[in-house]
Amino acid sequence: MSIGNSPEDDRPSPGDDDRPSFADDDRPTIGHALKQARIASGLTVDEVSSITRVRVPIVHGLEEDDFSRCGGDVYARGHIRTVARAVGLDSEPLVAQYDAEHGGRPAPTPAAPMFEAERIRPERRRPNWTAAMVAAIVVVVGFVGFTMFSGSDSKDKNTQVAEGPTQTQQSPAPKPAPSTPAAPKPAPSDSAIAAAPQDKVTVKLSAISDRSWISAKAHNGKVLYDGLLEKGESKTFVDGEKIDLILGNAGAIELYVNGKKVGDQFEDGQVERLTYTKGDPVVG
Template sequence: MSIGNSPEEDRNPPADDPNPAVDDRPSIGQVLQQARIAAGLTVDEVSSSTRVRIPIVHAIEEDDFSRCGGDVYARGHIRTLARAVGLDPAPLVDRYDAGHGGRPAPTPAAPLFEAERIRPEPRRPNWTAAMVAAIVAVTGFVGFTLFSGEDSGATGGTVAEGPAPAKTSTKPTPTKPAVDPKPVPSESAIAAVPADKVTVILVADAKSWISAKGNDGKTLFDGFLEKGDKKTFQDDEKIDLVLGNAGPIELWVNGKKIEDSFEEGAVERLSYSKGDPEAG
């Protein structure tokens, strides 16, 4: 009788091997790289067509998503690169979510509605302050004029009665500055844009990377907008935009708000010129 495992047991290990099977599928970066090569595209060409910077394209193809700036931007870059090389982005995004804690829960509707309701309110005190300043300025000017007239020309009792009608005439004067702002909407400052230029205003409701270029190809801005940040761009002919996280961006073009519904994490490439706003 032998002690220990028999030769047959040594040659045939038990079926319930505790080591799990290794996933031999190509990684996300490998899939994107192989599809790019199969499509005959270089990294420079993919970067130019998607506006995703070359170092980030290289990093994603090496499965390094740390340079994307977070999960939201990583998903957006994966979608953009997959479409550029002719792949369906959904399976790749699902694999990314499975390896990075899953997709985040959607933002509740109530806070979004509250933010939308509250956002225009900070602009209202500007009109109130302007009205108060105008009233104070007019009243001070009229009072100074009246007192100056009394000091220079008052020699008898008849002159002392002269300012009385002038004082009564000043009562309706302060109401004149208040009449003008009433018909102006709360976004009149945005609407008041020069007709001979293209004007684009961006307001971020959450962190988002944006790039803006003028008609001559010169970069006007390339970086991140934090929540509450606002950027205004003008050009004589055209402005090209790339929104890295288009969902939380509010957009006004030539004084008109763009009502397009952009998805969170989606990368949008837009172009606007003079006249009616029109997505590029």
């Protein structure tokens, strides 16, 4: 009789062949998905870095599936979410894929026991009755001295008034004439840009519903502005020939060109490249 395992124990159990394996997962890597989405959005790595404020080497590392430059799993997940939103991807599947490939999320740190908080609570101090009595005595002595000094001073004043000459009553000083309040300054309106010079191109950008990254360049390539335009803020740019624009979140921007509102309806999160010259607002 054999004590070891029988040949039947080495046979695969039912359903083992149906289990999915990681090797059979034909999903693209995180870096490949981010790179393809960026190319499809028409953005460069530098533009993605400007939009997300993630440094260029880290963006390159993410597209090459090199997460060592992120500084840890927590920062890597945050960079993946930020870059994915900038290129138009759903970030949650990519973060889940990162967790599956790097050991999952770390367990939350347990809260300190309640008895520890009770143990370190400072003891209540007892009242210092000696200091309180000394303070009370000082207050009483000071009050008595002040009363005696005030009585003596008032007596001397009454004597001087009785012996001295009668003082003439001074006439009250004239009241100053009430000043007329200045008329309030008229608040500047959005139509002020309508007075833009005809021999130049004038562009005004206002973030209405959300913030947006914008880039504005003059005709000679000089960067007029490159950064975030927060909700409620406005920027106006003037050039003698043309102005090139890149709007990272075009749906949040209200656009005036040469004093006329541009009626194009852009979508939230849409990236738009625009060029405007003198005359009517015509996209270049």
